[in-house]
Amino acid sequence: MEHMPNLTFEEHDFTCQPGETVLDTLLRENCDIPNGCRQGVCQSCLMRSLDNAPSASAQLGLKDTLQQQNYFLACLCRPEQNMTIELPNQQGAWIEANVVKKQLLSPDILRLVLEYETEFHFFAGQFINLKRPDGLIRSYSIANIPHHENILEFHIRRLPAGQFSTWVHDELEIGMELTISQAQGSCHYLPGRAEQPLLLVGTGSGLAPLWGIVTDALVKGHSGPIYLYHGSRDPDGLYLEDEMREMAMEFENFQYTPCLSGDTMAADYARGRAHDVALSSAHSFKGWRVYLCGHPEMVNQTRKMAYLKGASLNDIYADAFHVASIEK
Amino acid sequence: MSATVDTTVNETLFDKIGGAPAVNAAVDIFYRKVLLDYRINRFFENTDMDTQMAKQKAFLTMAFGGPNNYTGTDMRNAHAQFIKMGLDDSHFDAVMEHLGATLEELNVPPELIAEVAAIAESTRNDVLNR
Numbered sequence: 334m335e336h337m338p339n340l341t342f343e344e345h346d347f348t349c350q351p352g353e354t355v356l357d358t359l360l361r362e363n364c365d366i367p368n369g370c371r372q373g374v375c376q377s378c379l380m381r382s383l384d385n386a387p388s389a390s391a392q393l394g395l396k397d398t399l400q401q402q403n404y405f406l407a408c409l410c411r412p413e414q415n416m417t418i419e420l421p422n423q424q425g426a427w428i429e430a431n432v433v434k435k436q437l438l439s440p441d442i443l444r445l446v447l448e449y450e451t452e453f454h455f456f457a458g459q460f461i462n463l464k465r466p467d468g469l470i471r472s473y474s475i476a477n478i479p480h481h482e483n484i485l486e487f488h489i490r491r492l493p494a495g496q497f498s499t500w501v502h503d504e505l506e507i508g509m510e511l512t513i514s515q516a517q518g519s520c521h522y523l524p525g526r527a528e529q530p531l532l533l534v535g536t537g538s539g540l541a542p543l544w545g546i547v548t549d550a551l552v553k554g555h556s557g558p559i560y561l562y563h564g565s566r567d568p569d570g571l572y573l574e575d576e577m578r579e580m581a582m583e584f585e586n587f588q589y590t591p592c593l594s595g596d597t598m599a600a601d602y603a604r605g606r607a608h609d610v611a612l613s614s615a616h617s618f619k620g621w622r623v624y625l626c627g628h629p630e631m632v633n634q635t636r637k638m639a640y641l642k643g644a645s646l647n648d649i650y651a652d653a654f655h656v657a658s659i660e661k
Numbered sequence: 662m663s664a665t666v667d668t669t670v671n672e673t674l675f676d677k678i679g680g681a682p683a684v685n686a687a688v689d690i691f692y693r694k695v696l697l698d699y700r701i702n703r704f705f706e707n708t709d710m711d712t713q714m715a716k717q718k719a720f721l722t723m724a725f726g727g728p729n730n731y732t733g734t735d736m737r738n739a740h741a742q743f744i745k746m747g748l749d750d751s752h753f754d755a756v757m758e759h760l761g762a763t764l765e766e767l768n769v770p771p772e773l774i775a776e777v778a779a780i781a782e783s784t785r786n787d788v789l790n791r
Contacts, residue, residue, distance in 0.1 A: 373681040
């Protein structure tokens with residue numbers, strides 16, 4: 334007798350009938366799953382497996398970073414084994430982490446380092462939600478790569494009247510406990526195609542995820558050229574410049590270009606907005622991989638321009654930093 | 662003539678072109694061509710690129726003979742705002758041009774390109790509200 338696989342979704346178990354896709358099973362069981370074409374084109378039925386990997390045929394057309402995280406299209410997936418599945422962008426379990434370091438990197442950007450004890454998985458460049466004891470939540474990008482010390486680094490910019498950032502800068506103390514979500518987002522490095530040129534553009538604390546991504550790429554042996562453009566209006570907004578320049582000295586294929594868009598004239602800086610400088614640096618970005626982090630307008634505009642200049646949209650990874658509109 | 666059994670007789674145009682992966686490959690090339698064409702890009706400008714990409718994907722899926730639920734009325738309603746902006750045959754022709762060029766770039770055989778063009782062409786009167 335053939336054994337049909339089970340699906341676990343929102344704490345319920347469902348048995349697939351012969352020939353059914355994951356979407357068929359869930360819809361038959363009256364689960365509310367967004368869906369459209371049911372042919373793998375529209376990608377509305379995107380889901381994620383939390384245990385067994387879905388078949389490659391159920392991941393057709395998905396971004397490689399999503400494939401790596403076991404995302405799949407429910408309409409294409411005929412399960413061969415049991416799977417625990419969820420819809421995208423679920424928060425996951427919260428865990429506790431302790432503040433182990435606070436260091437000012439620039440007049441308004443703070444390096445916050447947290448240590449965690451629970452098992453925790455992430456890719457450099459992903460973001461997590463930080464929760465204050467009173468429940469206020471903000472998203473911040475992880476700036477380091479995973480290593481044995483179980484730490485997470487964030488670059489937190491003091492926003493004018495920003496509730497969370499002001500609290501982190503002024504009141505959060507070493508030893509205090511914060512609650513953090515599981516890592517989220519698909520803006521991260523994946524090995525493979527090691528010879529591809531990489532273009533990374535960030536503004537302000539958008540350097541945080543990019544720094545993680547560059548470090549990750551170099552550690553994983555990326556051999557193609559890596560170009561990082563970090564932009565700010567004035568020199569105070571740039572930070573970790575010495576570390577970047579050192580890294581550029583150490584790795585021949587890594588090039589760092591700090592950019593100033595304000596009136597300051599200084600040697601060692603490119604003049605202009607980081608994305609303008611970056612986009613005019615090459616005639617075509619065909620075959621490149623592009624990472625964009627920071628101001629939403631910069632991210633959207635650069636994404637479009639890089640695409641028009643030849644980069645495939647599947648090769649553009651973007652993380653727009655939206656400032657909470659309710660902040661007072 | 663009926664003596665030979667053609668095993669591909671039931672294969673749809675969509676299958677022959679390569680299904681969903683072919684749509685994914687084509688949309689990247691097609692949408693770039695459209696956005697770079699000054700004759701028509703004003704009809705495709707949108708701050709949300711992902712929404713635009715999804716629309717182009719739906720269009721290509723239909724033109725490739727794939728699953729879709731387009732109706733003539735949908736076509737008319739979706740393009741009504743562009744008629745006011747002056748949408749006419751010349752713009753439709755430009756899109757057809759990019760569709761053909763995209764498929765050529767992907768090395769789709771000419772006879773299949775002709776089939777795709779015929780499907781796309783069949784929407785002309787609805788798109789132009791005639």
